[in-house]
Amino acid sequence: MIYVFWGSDTARVAEKSSAFVDALRAKKPEAPILVFDEETVSVSSLEELVRAHGLFESNNIVVLSNTLSLEPIAEFVEEEVAQLADSATVFVFKEAKLSATLKRVLAKYAKKAFLLEKPEQKQRKDTITFELSDALGARNRQEAWVLLQKALRGGHEPEQIHGTLFWQVKNLLSLTQAEQEGPAAITALGLNPFVEKKAKQFKKNFSETELQKLSSTLVSISHEARLGGEDLDVALERFVLNI
Numbered sequence: 001m002i003y004v005f006w007g008s009d010t011a012r013v014a015e016k017s018s019a020f021v022d023a024l025r026a027k028k029p030e031a032p033i034l035v036f037d038e039e040t041v042s043v044s045s046l047e048e049l050v051r052a053h054g055l056f057e058s059n060n061i062v063v064l065s066n067t068l069s070l071e072p073i074a075e076f077v078e079e080e081v082a083q084l085a086d087s088a089t090v091f092v093f094k095e096a097k098l099s100a101t102l103k104r105v106l107a108k109y110a111k112k113a114f115l116l117e118k119p120e121q122k123q124r125k126d127t128i129t130f131e132l133s134d135a136l137g138a139r140n141r142q143e144a145w146v147l148l149q150k151a152l153r154g155g156h157e158p159e160q161i162h163g164t165l166f167w168q169v170k171n172l173l174s175l176t177q178a179e180q181e182g183p184a185a186i187t188a189l190g191l192n193p194f195v196e197k198k199a200k201q202f203k204k205n206f207s208e209t210e211l212q213k214l215s216s217t218l219v220s221i222s223h224e225a226r227l228g229g230e231d232l233d234v235a236l237e238r239f240v241l242n243i
Contacts, residue, residue: 002085004106007153014097016114017063017094024061024090027102029186031090041067049091050083053218059088068095068102085109088238104142107241115149128154129161133168136243137202144240158225158232165236166218171195173211173217214243 005017026034036045041064049062067073077084084091098106106113124242128151135144151161171191178185191199204215221235 001087001090002081002100002106002110003090004093004095004110004113005116006093006098006113007118008096008117009116010096010128012116013094013096017092021061021063028059028061031059031061033063033064036067037065038067038070041070041073043072046073046076046080049089050080050087060089061090061092063092063094065094066096068093068098069147074099074102078102081105081109085111100142101103103120103146107145113149115146115153117150117153129156129164132161132240133164134166134198134202136168136240137172137205139205139243140243141241141243144243145237147152148236148240152233158236162218162222162232163237165239166215166222168202169200169211169214169218172206173208173215175199176203176206176208176211202209 003020005013005020007013021033025031034049050061064073068077093106128147132144132147132151135147148161170235173193174189175186175196178189186196189196203211217239221230221232221239224230225235226233
């Protein structure tokens with residue numbers, strides 16, 4: 001299994017990851033804990049650990065601090081991430097930064113990833129949800145996931161984020177349908193010229209059927225969250241990883 005704690009707020013990364021490891025130790029007091037950093041880690045040690053299967057309940061807990069900054073280790077994790085995820089060993093990564101490739105593969109295979117960033121400037125906080133909607137329009141799953149984590153950690157409510165994403169999908173779908181009817185239908189939408197220009201670029205990334213599906217999914221996850229189903233923040237994470 002893989003758990004990742006990363007981001008520019010290194011103090012919180014250390015705090016949250018330590019609390020997580022303590023919780024694991026409480027559940028599995030007999031589990032050996034192995035700690036590696038950039039000076040003590042090696043590809044061979046990881047190869048041995050990833051293939052080790054515990055005979056009993058107490059499997060290894062492996063804590064790796066800032067090891068993914070090393071190219072050989074990063075390459076090993078990228079290539080063997082599925083094996084790490086399926087292993088009985090629990091791998092806990094603590095990192096300040098992740099490469100684009102590692103962000104993508106860990107978002108897919110990690111049991112849980114925690115992005116812990118230092119507080120953003122006010123202007124950044126005010127615009128981040130719109131940057132997220134642009135990432136959706138560009139169909140950039142990786143960027144959308146990163147921005148979603150930043151928005152949530154920065155204090156944006158899931159309902160606000162959901163509303164911005166729904167607004168983007170609605171604009172793309174409405175423009176796609178209006179273009180089939182002609183210029184008058186486009187004018188009738190009353191879109192801001194800047195918003196319309198962006199929407200014309202973004203809609204090329206989706207078919208009308210795909211946009212209808214995205215719209216239905218957003219309606220569904222909001223409805224389920226209100227009825228006490230899956231938490232909206234979790235559902236939004238799953239949504240952006242499947243755009």
